[in-house]
Amino acid sequence: MSHIKQVFVILLLALFIEPVSAKEPLVVVVNKDNPVEQLSRSELIDLFMGKYVAFPNDIKAIPVELNSDHQIKVEFYQNLVGMPLSRVNAYWSRLRFTGRKRMAVFKSNENDLIAFITANKQAIGYVPQSLITKDLKVVYILNE
Amino acid sequence: MNKSGLVIRLAIVIVFTAVIVGLITTQLFSRFTFVNEQELGKQSIKQLYSTVSPTASIASYLNDKGLAEEVVNGLISNDIVTAAAIQTETLRVESENYQKSTASVAFDLFSPFQKDNKVGVLFVKINDSYLAAKANKISATNTFVVAIEALIITIISILVTYYVITQPILNIGKALHLIRPGTSERIKKPHSHQQSEIGQLTDDVNDLLAKAEQQMLREKSLRNEVQVLESKFRMLFENATSAIVLVAPQGDILLYNEAFEKLIDKLNLSLKKNYGQYLEDLFIKKKVLHEQILIAFANNESAAAELELISYQDDKIWVQVLVTRLITDDFLESYQITLHDISKSKYKISLLDQKANYDGLTHLLNRQAAEQHLRQLTESHSPFALIMMDLNDFKPINDVFGHDSGDELLIHVSSQLLKILRKADVLSRWGGDEFVIILPNTSREEVIKVCAKLAAKLSKPYYLSQYDQSVFVTASMGVSFYPDDQVELLELIRSADKAMYQVKKEKLTNNDLHLAFTHDPANIENDSKRQ
Numbered sequence: 135m136s137h138i139k140q141v142f143v144i145l146l147l148a149l150f151i152e153p154v155s156a157k158e159p160l161v162v163v164v165n166k167d168n169p170v171e172q173l174s175r176s177e178l179i180d181l182f183m184g185k186y187v188a189f190p191n192d193i194k195a196i197p198v199e200l201n202s203d204h205q206i207k208v209e210f211y212q213n214l215v216g217m218p219l220s221r222v223n224a225y226w227s228r229l230r231f232t233g234r235k236r237m238a239v240f241k242s243n244e245n246d247l248i249a250f251i252t253a254n255k256q257a258i259g260y261v262p263q264s265l266i267t268k269d270l271k272v273v274y275i276l277n278e
Numbered sequence: 279m280n281k282s283g284l285v286i287r288l289a290i291v292i293v294f295t296a297v298i299v300g301l302i303t304t305q306l307f308s309r310f311t312f313v314n315e316q317e318l319g320k321q322s323i324k325q326l327y328s329t330v331s332p333t334a335s336i337a338s339y340l341n342d343k344g345l346a347e348e349v350v351n352g353l354i355s356n357d358i359v360t361a362a363a364i365q366t367e368t369l370r371v372e373s374e375n376y377q378k379s380t381a382s383v384a385f386d387l388f389s390p391f392q393k394d395n396k397v398g399v400l401f402v403k404i405n406d407s408y409l410a411a412k413a414n415k416i417s418a419t420n421t422f423v424v425a426i427e428a429l430i431i432t433i434i435s436i437l438v439t440y441y442v443i444t445q446p447i448l449n450i451g452k453a454l455h456l457i458r459p460g461t462s463e464r465i466k467k468p469h470s471h472q473q474s475e476i477g478q479l480t481d482d483v484n485d486l487l488a489k490a491e492q493q494m495l496r497e498k499s500l501r502n503e504v505q506v507l508e509s510k511f512r513m514l515f516e517n518a519t520s521a522i523v524l525v526a527p528q529g530d531i532l533l534y535n536e537a538f539e540k541l542i543d544k545l546n547l548s549l550k551k552n553y554g555q556y557l558e559d560l561f562i563k564k565k566v567l568h569e570q571i572l573i574a575f576a577n578n579e580s581a582a583a584e585l586e587l588i589s590y591q592d593d594k595i596w597v598q599v600l601v602t603r604l605i606t607d608d609f610l611e612s613y614q615i616t617l618h619d620i621s622k623s624k625y626k627i628s629l630l631d632q633k634a635n636y637d638g639l640t641h642l643l644n645r646q647a648a649e650q651h652l653r654q655l656t657e658s659h660s661p662f663a664l665i666m667m668d669l670n671d672f673k674p675i676n677d678v679f680g681h682d683s684g685d686e687l688l689i690h691v692s693s694q695l696l697k698i699l700r701k702a703d704v705l706s707r708w709g710g711d712e713f714v715i716i717l718p719n720t721s722r723e724e725v726i727k728v729c730a731k732l733a734a735k736l737s738k739p740y741y742l743s744q745y746d747q748s749v750f751v752t753a754s755m756g757v758s759f760y761p762d763d764q765v766e767l768l769e770l771i772r773s774a775d776k777a778m779y780q781v782k783k784e785k786l787t788n789n790d791l792h793l794a795f796t797h798d799p800a801n802i803e804n805d806s807k808r809q
Contacts, residue, residue, distance in 0.1 A: 179391050185340055215391040225390070228336065232344045 159263045160210055162274040165255045169193070173273045179215060181258065184229065187237045189258075197238045198247050198259035206244065210260045213276040284444045285436060292435050296428035303424050308417035315413040319404050320383070322358050327385045327400065338366045338387040338398030346371035353402060360405045366398035376403070446476050454483065460494030463487070521617040524604075529555045532612060541597075541617060546590045556601055557615055561585045571601055584620060596624040637707040639685055640692040648706035648714050649767075655718070656760060656767050662718040663725050663759050666774040667732075668782065669711035670752045679749070683742055687749065694735045698728065713753075714771075722759075726793065729755050733792040754781040758796040 162178060164170055170189050173181075180186045182197055189195045200207040208219045215222070226236060241247040244261055251257040252269040266272065327334075330349050337345035346364040353362040354373045361380075363372035364387070382401045389395040446468040453465045464484045471477040515522060521538035525531050529552045542549050545560070553559040561567055567583055574581035580602040587595040600616040635647035643651065655662055669691065676684035688711065695705055695713065704716040715732075717725060732753065739748035756777025764770035777794040784791050 176392070176395075183339075183391060217391070225336070228333070229340070229342075229345075232342060232348070234340070234342070 160206065160213060160260050160276040161263050161266060161272045162258065162260050162276070163251060163266065163270040163272050164258050165251055166269050166271045167255050168258075168271060170273055171271075175214070175274070178274055182214065183225070184234065184236055194256050195237075195258055196254060196256045198250050198257050199238050199240050200244070200247060201240050201242045204243075206260065206262060210276065284447070285440050288439050289432070289436050292432045296432050300421070300424045300428045304417060304421040307420045307424075308413065311416045311420070312410065312413040315409045315416070316404075316406075319358055319409045322356075323383055323402055323404060326353060326356060326359070327402070330400075331385070331387070332390065334364060334385075334400050335387050335390045335397065337371075338364060338369075339389045339391075341366050341369045343369060343371055349400075357408050358405050359402055360408075361401075361403040363401040364398055365401065369398075372401075376401075442470070443476070446471055447479075450476070450480055450483065457487065459487065459490045460498075462491065520619070523557065523615045523617070525557065525613050525615060527555075527611050527613070529553065529557070538617070541587075541595075541619070544589075544591070544595065545587060556613060557617075560587050560617075561599070562588055567599065567601075574601070575603060584624075594621065594624075595619065596621045640689055640707050642692055642713075643704060643706035645706065645708050645714075648704065648708065648716070651704055651706075651716065652767055652771075655716070656765075659761070660718060661760060661762075662716055663720045663757055664770055664774045665715040665717065665725070665729065666708070666756045666758075666771070666778040667713040667715060667753050668755075668778055669713075669736075670754060670782070670785065672711040672751055675749050675751070679742060679745055679747075683744065686742070687740055687751065690740050691736065691751065694738075695732060698731045698735055722795070725757055729757070729793045752785075753792060754778050754785060755793045756781060756796070757793065763796045 162173065168189075169191060170193075173190075177186075177190060181189075181195055187195060203219055211217055211219055211222045229236075239250060239257070241250055241259075244265055247259050248261060248265060248267060248270065251259050252267070258273070260276070261270075263275070330352060333345060334349045336342070337349055346366075346369060350362045350364060350371055350373050353359050361373045361376040361382075363370065363376050363382075366387075380403055382403045385400040385402070386396055387398040387400055389397045449468065450465055457463045457465070464487055465480050467477050467480045471480070515535050518535055518537055521541045522535045523531055523538050524533040531551055531553075539549065547560075554564075556567060556571060558564040558567060563585055567581075567585060570583040571581040580600055582601075583599050585597060585599055587597055589595050596619075598616075598618040598620050600618070602614045602616075604612050604614055606612070635643055635650070637644045652664070672684065672687070675687060688707075692705070692707070692713075695715070699705055699715065700717075702718055706714045706716075708714045717728065720728075732755070736751060736753050739750040741748045756774045756779070758764060758770050758774040758777065760767075760770055764773055773796040777796050781791055781794040784794075
């Protein structure tokens, strides 16, 4: 049992280390037509953790999330709030009981996510730096 | 029970101490408990905070009223919390009974995602009265326990003291009460106190009892000795044949024995407390007694005297009186008077005296006594006349009728002669039919008169019943005067004798002649002629 646990831990560590070793930072992007040029870390947290549902310029924001425990999603939250995804999910579950509804759009992969942001001016999402297109505008760079 | 008894006193002290100690203990404990409970309360609040802090942080972060209310309600559902409130920049949620004025504990709330980002404050008001009640409840329990403890300690202390100390002491005391000092009775040592101080006390008490017994035995034997001695003295005193009386200087009788009682009874007197100084009222011659005492006491001697007692009886009672002065230790004077009855010896002496000085037949003084009397008179130079008388014709009567008749006649003559003589005169039988008559302070004329009477008396005949015959005698008398005729007694007698023989001689011629003087002024010449 302990062997299995050890192996699991090592695998998990390998998962974390791999992208870091790849040294590919994650970036937060918006539609290139979105007037927002740059966001602070706090503004990002407030948008993604559901405190605000609008950009600082009061334009409604639509956060775009990857489904379930996507590797990039895990990395993103780890970088943004320093929490594993499970705790972030628990946070949302907790809020659901109070009647709060999350204003977010869920996509199953990076390509769908990029396509949604490209098509929607209000959308905001996170992608690996390497996937940036000319239709996207980087407003924040994580794990620099 | 005794109010100041050991058990009561001890009980009071123990109960008092227990109450005070109990009070102090419970007070201290109560304070300590209260502080402790408050501390515990704070601890509990902190724990509560840590329980609700994630939710409270989220509520504050999101300014979510519903979530905040949930947190506040959750908090006040605890007994220890009276009120709670959450304050953020834009939101304030507080419980219904929240009052700003009362003290509260404040906890800062941070963003769940940014630990350095303060998003609100959580206020919690601690339920002090609940804490106090809890503390009081604990204190009450403690007080009860302490009280029970004190009660148990008190009861045990009292019981132990009573059975271990008080009861043995009480038993010793009771035993001591029942013990008669001076006997061999002793106090029993309590079993549980063979070596203890109470045992020591018992030993000491027993030692004391032993000493008391010894002392009493010694005193008893001494008392017995004294009693024996006293009874002996009493016997000696009571059974003494002589009356012994102890009198005070004023004559009050202090002590007397049975013999004295008998003597007083014999005197037909009543027993009195006082018979005058030295019992003087009992004696006929008080003066003699006082003189003797004066002389004797002056020489520091006992006074002795032979005195006759006053008596209403015929018998004369003579006693030898011995008065001794006694000085007691405290310088009080008293007199011991001994009255020794010498009546019998006195009587015997008087009988002897009678025999020695009187003639057995005629009871007249004998020659010796007459000579003694004469000697006394000459020694005191008292003048007197001496008559020498000789009976004539006595011898033939004696010869014819016998000695008995002679004696009878002599008795008759004596009685006849006594009838003539005065009280001061002395008649003595000089021997045989010779008599000497002593007439003190008399004159020649009187002598002549007396002699004539004597001769006349004798001349009467005497009837001898045995022989039915009358006889009579005559007498020849010679007289000499002292000191006129002779100073020398023998010469005086001889001259009287001579005169008497002269009469006898001349009687042959002169029958009437019966008297002659030694020196007759009328007959001097005759006498000298006759010689």
